[in-house]
Amino acid sequence: MKMDxxxxxxQAAQPYVAAKSSTASKVVARGVNVHYGEKHAxxxxxxxxxxxxxxxxxxxxxxGKSTFLRCINRMNDTIPICRVTGKIEIDSKDIYDxxxxxxxxxxxxxMVFQKPNPFPKSIYENVAYGPRIHGLAKSKTDLDxxxxxxxxxxxxxKEVKDRLNDSGTGLSGxxxxxxxxxxxxxxxxxxxxxxxxxxxxxxxxxxxxxxxIDELRSNFCIIIxxxxxxxxxxxxxxxxxxxxxxxxxxxxxxxxFTNPRDxxxxxxxxxxxx
Amino acid sequence: MTDISAQPTAGPLRRRVDTTSPEAQAAVRxxxxxxxxxxxxxxxxxxxxxxxxxxLLIDIGARALPAFTTTSLQLNVAVPSDLVPADxxxxxxxxxxxxxxxxxxxxxxxxxxxxxxRGPERTLLRLLSPGAPDDLRERLAANPSLIGTTLKVxxxxxxxxxxxxxxxxxxxxxxxxxxxxxxxxxTGTITVSAPGNDFSENLVTVKLxxxxxxxxxxxxxxxxxxxxxPNAAERANExxxxxxxxxARAKDTAAAETLDSRLPSLLxxxxxxxxxxxxxxxxxxxxxxxxxxxxxxxxxxxxxxxVTYVTPESSRKIGDQEVAFLERFKANGQVEKGFNWRFFTxxxxxxPELAGIRGAIVGTALTLLxxxxxxxxxxxxxxxxxxxxxxxNRFTDIIEVNxxxxxxxPSIVFGLLGLAMFLNFFxxxxxxxxxxxxxxxxxxxxxxxxxxxxxxxxxxxxIKEAALGVGASHQQAIFHHVLPLAMPGIMxxxxxxxxxxxxxxxxxxxxxxxxxxxxxxxSVTDAATVLPVQIFLWSDLPELAFxxxxxxxxxxxxxxxxxxxxxxxxxxxxxxxxx
Numbered sequence: 001m002k003m004d005x006x007x008x009x010x011q012a013a014q015p016y017v018a019a020k021s022s023t024a025s026k027v028v029a030r031g032v033n034v035h036y037g038e039k040h041a042x043x044x045x046x047x048x049x050x051x052x053x054x055x056x057x058x059x060x061x062x063x064g065k066s067t068f069l070r071c072i073n074r075m076n077d078t079i080p081i082c083r084v085t086g087k088i089e090i091d092s093k094d095i096y097d098x099x100x101x102x103x104x105x106x107x108x109x110x111m112v113f114q115k116p117n118p119f120p121k122s123i124y125e126n127v128a129y130g131p132r133i134h135g136l137a138k139s140k141t142d143l144d145x146x147x148x149x150x151x152x153x154x155x156x157x158k159e160v161k162d163r164l165n166d167s168g169t170g171l172s173g174x175x176x177x178x179x180x181x182x183x184x185x186x187x188x189x190x191x192x193x194x195x196x197x198x199x200x201x202x203x204x205x206x207x208x209x210x211x212x213i214d215e216l217r218s219n220f221c222i223i224i225x226x227x228x229x230x231x232x233x234x235x236x237x238x239x240x241x242x243x244x245x246x247x248x249x250x251x252x253x254x255x256x257f258t259n260p261r262d263x264x265x266x267x268x269x270x271x272x273x274x
Numbered sequence: 275m276t277d278i279s280a281q282p283t284a285g286p287l288r289r290r291v292d293t294t295s296p297e298a299q300a301a302v303r304x305x306x307x308x309x310x311x312x313x314x315x316x317x318x319x320x321x322x323x324x325x326x327x328x329x330l331l332i333d334i335g336a337r338a339l340p341a342f343t344t345t346s347l348q349l350n351v352a353v354p355s356d357l358v359p360a361d362x363x364x365x366x367x368x369x370x371x372x373x374x375x376x377x378x379x380x381x382x383x384x385x386x387x388x389x390x391x392r393g394p395e396r397t398l399l400r401l402l403s404p405g406a407p408d409d410l411r412e413r414l415a416a417n418p419s420l421i422g423t424t425l426k427v428x429x430x431x432x433x434x435x436x437x438x439x440x441x442x443x444x445x446x447x448x449x450x451x452x453x454x455x456x457x458x459x460x461t462g463t464i465t466v467s468a469p470g471n472d473f474s475e476n477l478v479t480v481k482l483x484x485x486x487x488x489x490x491x492x493x494x495x496x497x498x499x500x501x502x503x504p505n506a507a508e509r510a511n512e513x514x515x516x517x518x519x520x521x522a523r524a525k526d527t528a529a530a531e532t533l534d535s536r537l538p539s540l541l542x543x544x545x546x547x548x549x550x551x552x553x554x555x556x557x558x559x560x561x562x563x564x565x566x567x568x569x570x571x572x573x574x575x576x577x578x579x580x581v582t583y584v585t586p587e588s589s590r591k592i593g594d595q596e597v598a599f600l601e602r603f604k605a606n607g608q609v610e611k612g613f614n615w616r617f618f619t620x621x622x623x624x625x626p627e628l629a630g631i632r633g634a635i636v637g638t639a640l641t642l643l644x645x646x647x648x649x650x651x652x653x654x655x656x657x658x659x660x661x662x663x664x665x666x667n668r669f670t671d672i673i674e675v676n677x678x679x680x681x682x683x684p685s686i687v688f689g690l691l692g693l694a695m696f697l698n699f700f701x702x703x704x705x706x707x708x709x710x711x712x713x714x715x716x717x718x719x720x721x722x723x724x725x726x727x728x729x730x731x732x733x734x735x736x737i738k739e740a741a742l743g744v745g746a747s748h749q750q751a752i753f754h755h756v757l758p759l760a761m762p763g764i765m766x767x768x769x770x771x772x773x774x775x776x777x778x779x780x781x782x783x784x785x786x787x788x789x790x791x792x793x794x795x796x797s798v799t800d801a802a803t804v805l806p807v808q809i810f811l812w813s814d815l816p817e818l819a820f821x822x823x824x825x826x827x828x829x830x831x832x833x834x835x836x837x838x839x840x841x842x843x844x845x846x847x848x849x850x851x852x853x
Contacts, residue, residue: 078742080666107745117736119755129754130744180740187744 026051026221027072027191032086034067034076041067043245045086049191049238054213054222056232056253059242060268065225068242069193072223073109074102090191107134110184114196116176118168118183123160126168126179127151130187146186154182155212174205181212185220192216194224198231210235229269233257241265334825334832340440341826344614344627346428347402347603351381351410355422366415374407375399378429386602388566390461397595403430405616405628428610433626433819438592438600439609442818444585446601448543449475450576457544460567466542466549467558474556476540476580480531485524491517530555535587539594544578545569548598564598591818617826621792622808626819629812631827633794637707637787637802638776638834644711644798645718645775650768652715653722657764660723661730662752681720688716689784697785704786705801713781718771725767729760762849769842773835779806805831 027049034042042064057065137143151157198206240250362368406429453470495513540551547567553560621633692713741751795802812824
């Protein structure tokens with residue numbers, strides 16, 4: 001039943017993706033299971049994420065949406081007791097293939113965390129670190145350009161251009177989060193994962209980040225985990241609802257919010273449980 | 275998100291905090307009292323600790339003060355032109371090797387003319403330290419043209435003389451005379467007659483002392499009589515007879531008295547000389563000349579004085595003759611006090627006035643250098659591996675537990691280990707800073723590993739995640755981001771560990787760093803000692819002057835410790851980060 005529904009969702013999604021973007025699904029997950037020791041945290045999740053679009057993962061706390069997000073750049077590898085089975089492909093390449101280098105994967109799949117976590121270094125160094133370790137800049141001017149472009153794309157350059165050498169931790173919360181986004185896009189990733197990027201921010205900063213996500217959509221495949229259904233409705237094109245480690249329903253955001261098929265989805269988005 | 279099952283609760287709240295009832299007010303008062311009590315206890319604890327600390331520091335400081343000053347005689351020294359053979363005049367080694375003893379003796383005899391006899395001469399020479407000519411020697415070696423001239427140089431006093439000027443001598447009372455006095459000679463044993471009965475007060479004092487001694491003897495006789503020892507009765511009778519004789523002597527106020535070293539020394543200063551009284555009568559004394567008199571002329575009233583060295587000669591380290599010489603030097607303005615540079619520039623010595631802590635400081639520095647070079651790379655690498663890379667399994671658990679155990683092992687055990695392993699098995703040199711450093715490294719390693727792990731753990735994981743998120747490898751994340759942030763904590767831990775090693779004595783005793791070593795070590799394989807062991811060695815020596823040296827070395831050690839801990843605190847404050 002569950003499996004059917006997911007497949008249906010994907011099938012239903014296909015025309016939408018095709019209409020919205022010329023490329024096929026960027027990230028394809030099939031039968032992903034995650035165990036934390038004895039705990040079965042994520043049960044048989046299959047989902048397709050379109051390119052150049054924003055996909056939102058919603059669901060109550062502990063439903064496995066962040067766990068799934070962290071599977072996409074293999075951040076769960078750092079947790080010793082975590083075990084991932086199933087298949088996740090990015091651009092039709094299995095990212096759990098033993099021959100694949102996880103560091104290179106993470107360079108292609110950027111991540112923005114719940115709490116802004118700039119390095120306690122200068123703003124410039126924060127953005128320049130990624131390109132530098134991956135050898136993306138040939139010269140100092142090259143690197144300067146990457147930093148400037150990334151900060152511009154993150155909508156932060158105007159605010160910080162006179163104090164690039166000040167510490168990144170001295171910025172406000174919203175600015176720090178945009179700095180983290182600039183840091184993520186500085187290595188030109190294909191996919192950007194955002195784990196509740198606005199949960200620690202005030203409404204104005206949140207609005208700025210949402211605006212930024214909307215702009216970035218044209219260049220990246222963005223997956224965002226959020227607790228705010230309004231945010232999911234505002235920024236995403238597709239939404240997936242997780243509950244107790246199961247992907248309950250997935251589809252066009254508008255459909256999910258106006259006409260959910262599953263009762264649990266309906267209950268959740270109407271605020272009857274959470 | 276609201277819960278489906280959550281029903282809004284209605285109705286009045288059943289319980290409220292009652293603030294008006296007497297019970298409630300009593301509870302509030304009780305709470306205030308208990309808070310005030312707790313604050314008082316805390317304040318008392320802090321004050322007690324502070325008082326102990328202050329008393330300790332003041333006590334050590336006061337004891338150490340004499341170690342940092344030194345006393346020398348500023349004398350005119352005539353350097354004979356034949357000090358070294360003429361062809362060796364420009365050879366510094368020959369000048370340094372020359373015999374300076376006659377030069378010293380001549381300088382002293384010039385300063386106090388008229389001293390005769392081998393005894394007084396030797397006493398005079400013994401006032402100087404064996405290292406007294408060092409200054410002169412270096413000046414001559416540097417400038418050989420000074421040979422044959424007369425120089426004013428400081429000659430270091432011996433420890434006994436030095437201590438005399440630092441207050442370990444005797445109070446001196448001087449009393450002017452009433453009548454005239456005439457000495458019978460200028461040197462040797464002479465009599466001084468003072469027809470005006472100038473000495474009657476002194477005689478009374480002495481008689482009183484004799485009476486006191488007679489009483490003490492009588493008391494001892496009774497004690498002996500009661501004891502069960504064989505011949506007790508016989509011995510008691512002897513003592514009784516002695517006491518009776520003494521009492522009779524005390525009663526006979528006119529008879530002359532013989533002074534001994536258990537009574538305060540009585541001296542007569544007359545005609546520029548000093549006579550030590552041995553026979554005392556009201557109108558004349560007989561005694562030995564300590565400082566020669568200029569003439570046998572009659573000295574008029576108030577031209578001569580009666581001097582008392584209050585502490586009896588047998589109760590002090592320094593004899594009357596020495597005191598007389600030193601007082602003369604002092605009166606001539608030839609005694610000079612200065613900062614004791616030698617304490618910081620020379621190694622250990624059997625002579626307290628020559629002993630310094632340079633050897634111990636250099637030994638400590640070399641030892642700590644070895645410890646640091648071994649400990650920091652190994653300790654930090656181990657901490658990084660255990661904290662970040664090691665798999666969490668039974669084996670690493672055992673390692674972790676044992677590192678914590680090692681930190682609690684008594685230090686002497688590490689000393690025994692060092693003795694068995696480094697000295698006996700590997701055959702490394704005994705007493706060497708190399709071995710000391712190795713042993714202390716074993717001691718400090720657990721501290722550094724534990725501190726470094728704590729520092730690494732204190733770095734928020736979000737920093738590592740951020741680095742991993744932009745595609746840094748695990749190692750890059752740690753070396754670029756985590757380690758720099760943990761560095762202040764690691765350095766603090768290292769300095770604290772080093773300070774611990776600096777004060778460590780027991781393990782170094784085991785590997786032979788406890789030897790008497792005069793030379794300042796120049797390499798890690800030279801025999802050496804370290805500051806705490808030097809303190810331990812000096813504290814064991816019987817000479818009074820080493821007590822001050824011990825305290826002085828403790829002060830130096832404490833200063834090092836304060837500086838190291840201060841640096842640790844400064845580092846922590848300077849690089850403290852908030853996230």
